[in-house]
Amino acid sequence: MKSGGMELDIVPVSGELNVGPQHPGSGHLRIFVKLNGDIIEDAEIDPGYVHRAVEKLGENRNYIHLIPLVERPAILDSVNMNLGYILAVEKILNVDVPERAQYLRSFAAEISRIASHLYGMGILAIFIGHSTGFMWGFGDREVWVQILEALTGARITNSYIIPGGVRRDLTPAIIEMTKKAIAFQRKKIKDWERIFLNNPNIKARLQDVGVMTREQAIEWGAAGPNLRGSGVYYDARKSEPYGAYSKLDFEIPVYKEGDGYARTLVRFEEIEQSLRILEQVIKDIPEGQILSDRFFKQIPPTRLKKWWEGQRRIVMPGYYASFRPPKGEAISRVEAGRGELVYYVVSDGSAKPYRLRMITPSYRSIYVMKNLLKGARYADLVSIYGSLDYFPPEADR
Amino acid sequence: MSEKPIDVVAKLLQERKIPLKVEGDTRGSIEVDKSKLVETARILKEIGFDHVKTVTGIDYPDQSKFQIVYHVSSFDLQLSRVILALKTWTSYKEPVVPSLLSVWGSVWTGERETYEMLGITFEGNPDMRRLFLPEDFEGVYPLRKSFKVKTEGLFVDKSS
Numbered sequence: 001m002k003s004g005g006m007e008l009d010i011v012p013v014s015g016e017l018n019v020g021p022q023h024p025g026s027g028h029l030r031i032f033v034k035l036n037g038d039i040i041e042d043a044e045i046d047p048g049y050v051h052r053a054v055e056k057l058g059e060n061r062n063y064i065h066l067i068p069l070v071e072r073p074a075i076l077d078s079v080n081m082n083l084g085y086i087l088a089v090e091k092i093l094n095v096d097v098p099e100r101a102q103y104l105r106s107f108a109a110e111i112s113r114i115a116s117h118l119y120g121m122g123i124l125a126i127f128i129g130h131s132t133g134f135m136w137g138f139g140d141r142e143v144w145v146q147i148l149e150a151l152t153g154a155r156i157t158n159s160y161i162i163p164g165g166v167r168r169d170l171t172p173a174i175i176e177m178t179k180k181a182i183a184f185q186r187k188k189i190k191d192w193e194r195i196f197l198n199n200p201n202i203k204a205r206l207q208d209v210g211v212m213t214r215e216q217a218i219e220w221g222a223a224g225p226n227l228r229g230s231g232v233y234y235d236a237r238k239s240e241p242y243g244a245y246s247k248l249d250f251e252i253p254v255y256k257e258g259d260g261y262a263r264t265l266v267r268f269e270e271i272e273q274s275l276r277i278l279e280q281v282i283k284d285i286p287e288g289q290i291l292s293d294r295f296f297k298q299i300p301p302t303r304l305k306k307w308w309e310g311q312r313r314i315v316m317p318g319y320y321a322s323f324r325p326p327k328g329e330a331i332s333r334v335e336a337g338r339g340e341l342v343y344y345v346v347s348d349g350s351a352k353p354y355r356l357r358m359i360t361p362s363y364r365s366i367y368v369m370k371n372l373l374k375g376a377r378y379a380d381l382v383s384i385y386g387s388l389d390y391f392p393p394e395a396d397r
Numbered sequence: 398m399s400e401k402p403i404d405v406v407a408k409l410l411q412e413r414k415i416p417l418k419v420e421g422d423t424r425g426s427i428e429v430d431k432s433k434l435v436e437t438a439r440i441l442k443e444i445g446f447d448h449v450k451t452v453t454g455i456d457y458p459d460q461s462k463f464q465i466v467y468h469v470s471s472f473d474l475q476l477s478r479v480i481l482a483l484k485t486w487t488s489y490k491e492p493v494v495p496s497l498l499s500v501w502g503s504v505w506t507g508e509r510e511t512y513e514m515l516g517i518t519f520e521g522n523p524d525m526r527r528l529f530l531p532e533d534f535e536g537v538y539p540l541r542k543s544f545k546v547k548t549e550g551l552f553v554d555k556s557s
Contacts, residue, residue, distance in 0.1 A: 048529035053546075055514075056539055060546050218472055221448045221503025232472050239477040240423065331424070331468055331480055333450070342450050344468065357453045359507075367505045396529060 013037060017378075021049050025385055026123045027392030035378060043373035043381075045366050051396040058356030063089055064320045067159050070343075070358060074394040075156040076119045076141075079112035079148070080336035082161045085358075087242055088343040089163055091330035093323075095295075099244075100288040101165035106243035107281045108151060108160055109334075110274040111178075114185070115144040116337025117267045124264065124386035125196065128205040133196050140188055143181045150174050162316065164292030169312035175282050182275050189271065197268065206260035210372045210384035213258055220368045223361040224339020225270065226388055229263035231256030236335040248280050260387030267389070295319060322351045338362055338389050362395035402478040409444045417481075426482040431494045434485050438500040441469055441483065445476045449497070452507025454515040458542045461489040463517055467497065467504065487517065496521035514540035 014036045021030035028049035034042040052073060058066055070085045071078035083105055090097070097105075122137020145155045151174050152158035152167065160167055196202055212222065217230035227234060235252045237245045253269035255262035289296060291314050298317035299308070307313045329346040339361030348354040365388050372384050401422045410417045410427075415437060418426045429437045450468040457464065467483040470476070487494050496519035497504045506528070508519040513527045516538040530539070538544060 046528075048531065051529050053539070056544075056546060059542075060548075218447050219502040221450075221501075227472070233474070234472045234477055331451075331482070333480070340450075342468070344451055344453055344466070346455060355453065355455045357451055359451045363506060364503070367503070 014041075019381065021046070025127055025382065026390065029390075029392040029395075031373070031381070031385075033373070033378070033381070038378045040373050040376050040378055040381065043370055045370050047366060047392060047396050049396070050393040052393075054358055054397040055356055058353050058358075060352065062322050062351050063325070063353065064162070064316075064323070066353070066356070067162070068157060070356075071157055071159065072393075073358075073360060073397045074116075074336070074338070074362075074391060076391075077112050077116040077337040077394075078157050079108045079160060080116075080334055080341060081360075082159060083109055083243070084332055084334040084336070084341045084343045085345075086161045086163055087334065088330045088332035088345040089325065091332060092325040092328050092345060092347050093163060095164045095292050097165055097292055098289045099286050100169075101290045101292075103244040103281050103285040104166045104170060104290060105161055106245060106248065107170070107278065107285075108148065108158070108166070109243060110277045110281075111144050111148055111151075113337045114271050114274045115141045115148070117271050118144070120338070120386075120389035120391075121192075121196075121264070121267060124383075124389070125202075127382040127386035128202065130196065130199070130202060133192075136188070136192065136195075140185065143184060147174060147177050147181060150177060162291075162314070162320070164295045165290045165314065167314050169290050170285065171312070178278060178282060182278060185271065185275060189268065192268070197265070203261065205380075205383045206264060206387060209260045209380045210376065210387055211257070211259045212368070212372060214256070216371070217258070217368075220371055221364050222339075222368045223364045224335065224337075225263050225266040226339065226365065226368060228252065228254045229266045230258040234340075236333045236340050240333060242332075242334060244281070247284070248277050250274075250277050260383050263387045263389075290314065324349060324351050336361055338391065338394065339364065358397055360394045360397060362389075362391045363397070365390045366395055402475065405475070406444075406479050406481070410440075413440050413444075415440060423478045424480055424482075426484055428484045431485045431487055434483075435495050435497065435500065437483065438467075438469075438497050441481065442500055445473050446471050446481065447501075448472065448503045449501045449507065450480065452504050452511055454511040454517050454540065456515060456541045463487050463489075463492060463515060465494055465511070465517065467507075469501075492517045493520055495519070498522045514538060516541070 017033050019031040021028050030046040032044040033040050054069055071081040074081050118137045118141040122134045125133025148158055149155045152160040212230045214231045217227050217232055233254050250273045253266050255265055295317055298319050303315045307315045325347045327349045331344045333340055333342050342359040344357035345353050346355040369388055369390055403419055403422055403425050407417050446469045450470055453466040455464045465485050469481045469483055508522050509524055509528045511517055512525050513530050
């Protein structure tokens with residue numbers, strides 16, 4: 001090749017490379033890539049470095065003891081993890097949940113979704129060299145985590161949702177905090193647009209990178225924002241409304257480009273939709289109980305007086321310690337921050353599940369990422385990984 | 398909407414002579430022999446069930462067999478309300494079932510995980526290798542009921 005009188009020899013270089021396993025991005029994961037020059041010819045995703053054996057331990061713990069375990073894989077989105085499991089258990093138990101508790105579930109779930117998206121956005125930003133975005137993502141998330149702390153008592157791993165209702169009631173102070181946070185987040189989203197979304201560097205790294213067509217997204221079983229970034233209108237909150245979602249007004253953002261930028265835009269717009277949901281919950285939440293009567297009646301009167309009447313908190317009745325649901329099975333789905341989360345619980349009538357199957361959105365992204373990496377440039381590996389919002393602990397479970 | 402989502406599916410399946418057990422407004426299950434698994438899956442895909450949500454293997458040691466459950470659903474607006482469980486059985490002696498990878502790509506992760514956790518081979522899936530477990534994992538097939546979780550005792554110092 002002659003250019004400007006200089007001779008240039010191109011030597012084909014191929015080889016294999018380990019990305020990770022020590023925390024290449026959002027958690028421990030090994031990606032084994034076969035390179036030809038800087039083109040990825042094949043990628044092998046090797047998860048399992050943060051495997052918690054949730055499904056095996058699930059067969060060895062009582063139903064109620066499983067709550068802290070199932071929400072652990074995605075601590076940033078623990079309310080949704082908790083909610084999906086409880087929905088499956090409630091289906092087997094056949095419990096009615098009071099209206100106020102349904103609203104509180106949606107309230108906590110949306111705060112969790114915002115926090116999860118901000119975290120994902122921060123990780124994506126640092127992946128592609130935008131460290132301000134990383135700081136902002138974590139900084140903004142703090143506001144939402146503090147609301148969760150005020151509501152549930154814990155920043156993450158809240159264990160807020162229990163069979164039949166929720167543990168604590170909303171207080172005027174939390175409503176005030178939330179109103180402030182909504183105003184703050186709206187202002188910050190404008191800043192995010194200026195510094196991140198409309199940033200030419202970010203656009204160059206994300207647009208037309210990791211393109212997934214609608215057909216591919218369906219075939220590979222993508223979930224959540226990754227699916228909606230490829231033009232599929234699907235959201236478990238609409239297909240099978242749980243919590244108070246059937247009474248709330250919100251839209252599902254869909255983009256048809258299918259690239260990393262479209263997935264990022266979907267997440268951004270979902271934050272705005274979640275803010276709208278929070279406003280409606282604050283406005284419309286009905287008065288009433290937060291735990292199903294069937295369980296509420298079992299709380300001893302002295303404890304009710306101290307905790308429920310004094311502080312609007314539920315103390316768990318003894319029933320929870322080792323209840324035995326009837327024989328049966330249930331499959332539940334919720335829309336967690338990263339996408340659809342599915343629980344399949346089989347009960348044999350004992351105090352422990354016979355089989356607990358947990359399919360998280362990141363688990364479904366394993367196959368998507370493997371396929372998207374094939375043929376991509378090596379430098380785009382991080383932007384594909386980041387734009388899928390893949391979270392190894394969630395995938396490993 | 399007057400008609401339940403599952404009824405629409407039931408009608409479609411009846412025309413194609415597939416027995417469906419209705420388990421609620423949006424849930425149903427189909428139990429087939431493993432020799433008819435791929436055929437049934439193809440029919441389900443034809444009528445619009447375009448992806449698999451989970452692949453679950455369940456061990457029943459008292460009957461010496463495994464149940465394999467595929468939860469099938471769709472991204473279509475109407476069909477997405479329904480989740481169908483496609484169930485089949487295989488024995489301890491011959492833990493092999495045909496892979497559905499040729500029908501739905503989305504079974505890839507689930508089949509691979511079921512293989513390493515329960516030792517069920519999916520015939521036709523080229524990736525029957527370990528996925529989550531470490532290469533030097535001791536003991537085989539952790540999700541079988543015969544695999545017991547070793548727990549550490551709880552020690553409490555009793556001071557006098």
